[in-house]
Amino acid sequence: MSNLVKFQIYRFNPDVDKKPYMQDYSIELNDEDNMLLDGLMRLKEQDDTLTMRKSCREGVCGSDSMNINGKNGLACITKIADLEQPIVLRPMPGLPVIRDLVVDMTQFFDAYNSVKPYLINDNPLPEAERLQSPEDRAKLDGMYECILCGACTTSCPSFWWNPDKFVGPAGLMQANRFIMDSRDQATEERLENLEDPYRLYRCHNIMNCVEVCPKKLNPNAAIANIKDLKIERAKENDSSDSTKPAKKIFGITIG
Amino acid sequence: MVIQLLTRKYPGMRLWLSQRLTALVMAAYIIGILILLAITQPSGHAAWHGFFAPIWFRIATLVFFVCLFMHAWLGVADVLKDYVFNKTLRAYMQIGVDLLLVLYLFWLSFILWNM
Numbered sequence: 558m559s560n561l562v563k564f565q566i567y568r569f570n571p572d573v574d575k576k577p578y579m580q581d582y583s584i585e586l587n588d589e590d591n592m593l594l595d596g597l598m599r600l601k602e603q604d605d606t607l608t609m610r611k612s613c614r615e616g617v618c619g620s621d622s623m624n625i626n627g628k629n630g631l632a633c634i635t636k637i638a639d640l641e642q643p644i645v646l647r648p649m650p651g652l653p654v655i656r657d658l659v660v661d662m663t664q665f666f667d668a669y670n671s672v673k674p675y676l677i678n679d680n681p682l683p684e685a686e687r688l689q690s691p692e693d694r695a696k697l698d699g700m701y702e703c704i705l706c707g708a709c710t711t712s713c714p715s716f717w718w719n720p721d722k723f724v725g726p727a728g729l730m731q732a733n734r735f736i737m738d739s740r741d742q743a744t745e746e747r748l749e750n751l752e753d754p755y756r757l758y759r760c761h762n763i764m765n766c767v768e769v770c771p772k773k774l775n776p777n778a779a780i781a782n783i784k785d786l787k788i789e790r791a792k793e794n795d796s797s798d799s800t801k802p803a804k805k806i807f808g809i810t811i812g
Numbered sequence: 813m814v815i816q817l818l819t820r821k822y823p824g825m826r827l828w829l830s831q832r833l834t835a836l837v838m839a840a841y842i843i844g845i846l847i848l849l850a851i852t853q854p855s856g857h858a859a860w861h862g863f864f865a866p867i868w869f870r871i872a873t874l875v876f877f878v879c880l881f882m883h884a885w886l887g888v889a890d891v892l893k894d895y896v897f898n899k900t901l902r903a904y905m906q907i908g909v910d911l912l913l914v915l916y917l918f919w920l921s922f923i924l925w926n927m
Contacts, residue, residue: 788814
């Protein structure tokens with residue numbers, strides 16, 4: 558049985574090409590070449606100028622995220638049999654292309670780093686580890702699994718328009734991951750860090766992030782949780798603060 | 813109370829929350845007016861005139877439209893933030909929308925109080 562697979566792949570080498578173009582490929586795959594990454598590696602044997610990232614080849618490292626038939630995903634865990642042909646491959650949208658399917662993820666990681674994605678706890682280090690109850694640990698489920706492939710953030714139009722200001726779904730989910738961590742002591746600071754009208758509030762809930770996440774995570778729920786938490790915190794602060802200064806709402810003094 | 817989230821201390825939250833609060837007011841009015849319409853079933857000019865005659869109903873209608881205009885203002889501001897990067901152009905476009913909404917508000921008030 559013929560195992561011919563057709564591809565249409567975005568090609569761009571800034572040293573040589575004036576502008577990007579789509580290149581057609583047809584390749585006979587072996588029976589064991591089930592995944593898209595297998596096909597790409599066969600193609601690379603045929604044309605070694607084709608450039609992409611890959612590493613673990615099992616959906617853990619997030620290196621080979623790309624736009625597959627119009628939808629972001631990981632080549633290594635996408636079955637060729639599930640794809641319409643020709644398989645159209647492009648780099649992830651919204652980030653500068655370095656070459657072919659490789660994008661410059663600096664903006665993505667800048668946004669990620671801006672939420673301080675690490676535990677902040679000023680207490681002296683315990684001898685062994687900072688303990689957590691199973692219930693508190695369970696609150697991190699659905700967030701800690703993120704592999705930072707960038708599929709969600711680069712499929713978000715809000716990130717396309719404001720990549721320098723909007724944190725993006727991946728970064729915001731990590732912000733929520735540390736906000737929800739019982740061992741973290743910087744919740745107020747983290748919420749404050751997301752208060753400007755761009756960093757969190759550019760999310761308009763179109764849920765592309767949920768649609769494309771290869772790990773089946775839900776960044777949109779994490780973003781909603783941050784907003785809910787802000788409201789909860791405001792209620793708590795208000796009930797504990799008996800000496801409230803006068804406030805202004807759209808210029809009108811209240812309280 | 814959540815009201816402190818509408819202060820300048822929360823520049824992002826107050827816009828987001830205002831949009832939702834105005835939506836709640838609009839939803840309440842729409843449900844109310846649908847119930848009233850189902851009960852009274854006005855037909856013809858005189859009946860509609862009578863429907864809007866009570867002062868409390870005109871005030872409620874005005875509140876509904878003020879919320880609608882605020883909701884629209886917030887929505888347009890959001891869209892402009894997303895797509896218009898030139899700050900001067902964005903400010904002019906926002907002013908244009910502001911003027912239009914104020915004009916609508918005067919027009920609406922004129923309609924409600926000159927029936």
